[in-house]
Amino acid sequence: EPEVTQTPSHQVTQMGQEVILRCVPISNHLYFYWYRQILGQKVEFLVSFYNNEISEKSEIFDDQFSVERPDGSNFTLKIRSTKLEDSAMYFCASSTTGGTYGYTFGSGTRLTVV
């Protein structure tokens, strides 16, 4: 069964550093998403991406965040200057028709900011 692949699985970074989280969505999917889950809290929407641009974003997705689809296969989330409170599990997801038939999530990247 097709999978969404996320790398790395774990990342530790120093406060103030830039990090890039990488995702390879399912090849025929057109909609891409990033979510985060702070330990013990709910899964929160960050941003959705369609047709090479952001289609929606949440209040969490401020100027320190950016997303990019640099080629035909990767979808990245960049955090410019990490803060302690950015420590979380970050999930990438993709879907075909805007989610009517479900969303496929990756296994996540656990980001720890120290």
Added chain:
Amino acid sequence: AQSVTQLDSHVSVSEGTPVLLRCNYSSSYSPSLFWYVQHPNKGLQLLLKYTSAATLVKGINGFEAEFKKSETSFHLTKPSAHMSDAAEYFCVVSETGGSYIPTFGRGTSLIVHP
């Protein structure tokens, strides 16, 4: 606008007994509803989905859910719990015709006792 409420933060059952995880939703459009499971330190796995076809939906590992429009509910059930079912379960809603962004419930932790 859409929202989802998982009525129990924790559910504890004995192995071999039925499981009921409750979910209520709110949606201005026709909802698509999903249940995802997250095992410790793992990603989000789709259990089952409702997308306006049959109201009783069967998923993987013996789980099923029934869409009840009159009650705005989408409860997850399983006739007989197994130790391997212990995990976090998320009810998710998205709107066909509205925002396709999936919105997560807070999650229900299922504990299975021997």
